[in-house]
Amino acid sequence: MHNYTQYGRMQVAKVLEHFINAQALPGSGVEEQTFWHGFEAILAKFIEPNKALLEKRATLQAKINAYHHAGKAATGKPYRSFLEDIGYLLPEPPDFTIETDNVDAEMATMAGPQLVVPINNARYALNAANSRWGSLYDALYGTDVISTDEGAEISHRFNPVRGEKVIQAAREWLNTLLPLNSGTHQQAVSYKIDGDAIAVTLADGSISTLRDTSQWRGYQGSAEAPTALLFVHNGLHFEIQIDAAHPIGKTDPAGVKDILLEAALTTIMDCEDSVAAVDAEDKTQVYANWLGLMQGTLSVEMKKGDTTFERKMNPDRQYTAPDGNSLTLPGRSLMFVRNVGHLMTNDAILFDGEEVPEGIMDGVITTLIAKHDLLGSGRFTNSRAGSIYIVKPKMHGPEEVAFSDALFGEIEELLGLQPFTLKMGIMDEERRTSVNLKACIAAAKQRTVFINTGFLDRTGDEIHTSMLAGPFADKASLKTMPWIQAYEKANVSTGLACGLSGKAQIGKGMWPVPDQMAAMMEAKIGHPKSGANTAWVPSPTAATLHALHYHQVDVFKVQKDLAEARFNGIDDIITIPLLADRNTLTKEQIQREVDNNVQGILGYVVRWVHQGIGCSKVPDINNTGLMEDRATLRISSQHLANWLDHEIISPDMVRASLARMAKLVDEQNAGDPDYIPMTPDTASSIGFQAASELIFKGAEQPSGYTEPVLHQKRKEMKALLRGR
Numbered sequence: 001m002h003n004y005t006q007y008g009r010m011q012v013a014k015v016l017e018h019f020i021n022a023q024a025l026p027g028s029g030v031e032e033q034t035f036w037h038g039f040e041a042i043l044a045k046f047i048e049p050n051k052a053l054l055e056k057r058a059t060l061q062a063k064i065n066a067y068h069h070a071g072k073a074a075t076g077k078p079y080r081s082f083l084e085d086i087g088y089l090l091p092e093p094p095d096f097t098i099e100t101d102n103v104d105a106e107m108a109t110m111a112g113p114q115l116v117v118p119i120n121n122a123r124y125a126l127n128a129a130n131s132r133w134g135s136l137y138d139a140l141y142g143t144d145v146i147s148t149d150e151g152a153e154i155s156h157r158f159n160p161v162r163g164e165k166v167i168q169a170a171r172e173w174l175n176t177l178l179p180l181n182s183g184t185h186q187q188a189v190s191y192k193i194d195g196d197a198i199a200v201t202l203a204d205g206s207i208s209t210l211r212d213t214s215q216w217r218g219y220q221g222s223a224e225a226p227t228a229l230l231f232v233h234n235g236l237h238f239e240i241q242i243d244a245a246h247p248i249g250k251t252d253p254a255g256v257k258d259i260l261l262e263a264a265l266t267t268i269m270d271c272e273d274s275v276a277a278v279d280a281e282d283k284t285q286v287y288a289n290w291l292g293l294m295q296g297t298l299s300v301e302m303k304k305g306d307t308t309f310e311r312k313m314n315p316d317r318q319y320t321a322p323d324g325n326s327l328t329l330p331g332r333s334l335m336f337v338r339n340v341g342h343l344m345t346n347d348a349i350l351f352d353g354e355e356v357p358e359g360i361m362d363g364v365i366t367t368l369i370a371k372h373d374l375l376g377s378g379r380f381t382n383s384r385a386g387s388i389y390i391v392k393p394k395m396h397g398p399e400e401v402a403f404s405d406a407l408f409g410e411i412e413e414l415l416g417l418q419p420f421t422l423k424m425g426i427m428d429e430e431r432r433t434s435v436n437l438k439a440c441i442a443a444a445k446q447r448t449v450f451i452n453t454g455f456l457d458r459t460g461d462e463i464h465t466s467m468l469a470g471p472f473a474d475k476a477s478l479k480t481m482p483w484i485q486a487y488e489k490a491n492v493s494t495g496l497a498c499g500l501s502g503k504a505q506i507g508k509g510m511w512p513v514p515d516q517m518a519a520m521m522e523a524k525i526g527h528p529k530s531g532a533n534t535a536w537v538p539s540p541t542a543a544t545l546h547a548l549h550y551h552q553v554d555v556f557k558v559q560k561d562l563a564e565a566r567f568n569g570i571d572d573i574i575t576i577p578l579l580a581d582r583n584t585l586t587k588e589q590i591q592r593e594v595d596n597n598v599q600g601i602l603g604y605v606v607r608w609v610h611q612g613i614g615c616s617k618v619p620d621i622n623n624t625g626l627m628e629d630r631a632t633l634r635i636s637s638q639h640l641a642n643w644l645d646h647e648i649i650s651p652d653m654v655r656a657s658l659a660r661m662a663k664l665v666d667e668q669n670a671g672d673p674d675y676i677p678m679t680p681d682t683a684s685s686i687g688f689q690a691a692s693e694l695i696f697k698g699a700e701q702p703s704g705y706t707e708p709v710l711h712q713k714r715k716e717m718k719a720l721l722r723g724r
């Protein structure tokens with residue numbers, strides 16, 4: 001238990017109280033008394049409605065369970081009518097367009113990658129904030145986008161064979177980014193400023209020029225010997241960096257040392273599924289990092305090899321424009337903060353003795369902190385348009401969006417912000433939101449700045465909602481079946497119909513295979529092609545590479561082309577992706593599916609519970625590292641729970657797999673000095689027990705969420721570690 005200070009009906013854990021009174025409130029223009037009193041009033045107003053929303057989720061789920069339990073039709077008209085009758089599938093509201101004002105260009109009129117990062121990891125969070133710009137050479141050199149054939153392996157010491165391949169590949173990209181009137185960038189031997197134009201000398205001595213002269217926007221260094229030439233294409237900037245004395249520039253006939261791409265236009269600083277924050281200490285750390293990002297003061301001491309340096313937020317980038325005026329471009333990614341959803345409570349604050357809803361607490365405190373940005377008191381500016389961007393995850397249907405909208409309004413009033421300063425990113429990641437998406441957007445039409453298909457949570461909810469309908473298809477097949485394709489397509493179409501183009505983001509989900517960048521380059525071009533003006537990437541390198549897709553596709557043109565054809569797709573969306581025939585899976589296929597799920601669950605959960613790490617790269621059964629977070633855990637645990645329920649697998653089979661995989665996961669982590677193994681005594685390993693509970697009690701978890709078990713077990717683990 002924490003030490004608390006009483007504020008009216010609230011008790012605030014001292015660690016959080018101290019942070020707020022000493023760091024977050026000073027300079028915010030809000031008095032201590034006003035803040036705590038107003039916070040108390042918000043809790044008094046919103047706690048009961050929050051509980052009622054959760055009860056409604058449970059009531060609807062119980063009705064769905066009873067329907068399937070009775071063996072009623074899980075397809076076609078009868079099923080759709082049932083969903084309508086119980087108020088799960090609601091009538092579509094009349095047409096409208098969103099009215100969101102003061103949206104920064106990065107979200108409204110630009111198209112590019114969106115990075116997500118666990119906010120409590122300062123080292124990664126700083127890296128993410130700075131990933132607005134990324135080195136194309138580094139991204140190509142360090143990943144499988146360039147093959148290792150013919151002596152081009154990735155080595156720590158610079159491999160000139162690979163280096164040459166990188167230069168050639170980058171020059172090939174320049175042909176797309178910066179078309180020339182004659183010749184190609186592979187032939188370029190110099191890039192120079194010639195009056196108000198760019199002259200590119202080719203190997204045969206001829207001079208080429210830019211096909212579109214307006215692409216040139218500025219330079220760094222002197223006009224005679226620029227160190228960087230700045231261009232724009234499809235709204236994204238990039239630099240050709242020149243330094244003939246640099247180790248790479250030396251090898252290049254034009255002295256080009258790198259191509260720097262505008263990459264992560266926006267970043268989501270995540271307080272939710274990639275973070276393990278279970279109590280007042282953890283939450284205070286999360287909020288402290290957000291304050292550091294909003295004030296520009298966050299920094300970490302870094303050690304790489306023999307060098308030690310300080311990582312901090314990058315300044316804006318300065319150039320001279322072709323007309324001689326100075327030009328400044330943002331040096332950092334525009335930041336959202338992802339609050340948690342409506343489900344969990346946290347003991348950092350008690351109200352009438354009970355833990356408060358964590359989502360309400362996040363809303364109030366992350367907004368208070370972001371107010372510092374609007375007041376301009378920090379070192380940098382995040383939103384030049386004067387807005388605060390909150391991603392609200394895991395909302396089920398329009399009532400839950402309306403609740404967040406009302407909460408945001410009260411928070412604005414408490415903190416002295418103009419109405420609708422708080423903008424909302426709506427995660428379309430629960431089935432009741434997908435099937436009522438238009439009504440969800442309508443419920444926050446003055447705040448909506450994005451809709452995003454969080455297909456990972458969405459898959460977990462798909463399984464949980466129809467748990468009793470029958471056994472689900474294997475995990476790989478689930479990703480290709482009609483429901484998901486219709487969900488993705490309908491999201492874009494609904495977003496366009498509600499006027500998001502030019503005002504907000506229509507976003508696509510995460511690439512969860514961080515080391516497979518070649519595959520990402522093949523797959524993720526599908527996102528801009530589908531009309532999405534942003535999509536999630538797991539790392540800065542992935543952001544740099546994914547940025548190339550937005551040079552290949554003019555998303556706003558795609559959106560225009562798609563705008564006329566409204567796709568609703570509801571009948572496909574509600575088609576439950578069950579196994580067509582339970583006898584088609586071989587014993588071996590079933591065993592592999594179980595082992596793969598169990599390995600992923602244990603690999604993620606043990607680090608979460610034992611070490612407080614909320615997002616990990618965990619090898620799957622083929623030894624491919626997968627990004628695992630709470631949403632991927634929700635899928636794996638719900639999938640096993642479903643197959644157990646329908647006796648595709650037996651509890652003994654799962655127990656045997658857990659025992660085998662626990663050993664393997666311990667071995668995989670042997671190199672981590674902070675790792676706490678699960679074996680040999682799995683019965684007293686809290687991490688192991690958490691994983692087992694998530695599977696065996698998966699069917700009874702609210703909406704199949706993993707948070708309740710993870711939080712409880714992490715708290716047990718922290719208590720154990722404190723007692724040691």
Ligand SMILES: CC(=O)SCCNC(=O)CCNC(=O)[C@H](O)C(C)(C)COP(=O)(O)OP(=O)(O)OC[C@H]1O[C@@H](n2cnc3c(N)ncnc32)[C@H](O)[C@@H]1OP(=O)(O)O
Binds near residue numbers: 117456538615632
């Ligand atoms: C369903 C959903 O909700 S998805 C959203 C939640 N998921 C996320 O936020 C994913 C974020 N990504 C990550 O946390 C990580 O990339 C992981 C856990 C997947 C892999 O991490 P690691 O195994 O440490 O990656 P790896 O060793 O390849 O790279 C580490 C380097 O990349 C950087 N990096 C990796 N991911 C990120 C990121 N998301 N943001 C910023 N920097 C990052 C690190 O800072 C580090 O560089 P440094 O040494 O200069 O600090």
Ligand SMILES: O=CC(=O)O
Binds near residue numbers: 455458510
């Ligand atoms: O939050 C994202 C998801 O896919 O879930």
Ligand SMILES: [Mg+2]
Binds near residue numbers: 427429454456457631
């Ligand atoms: Mg999610």
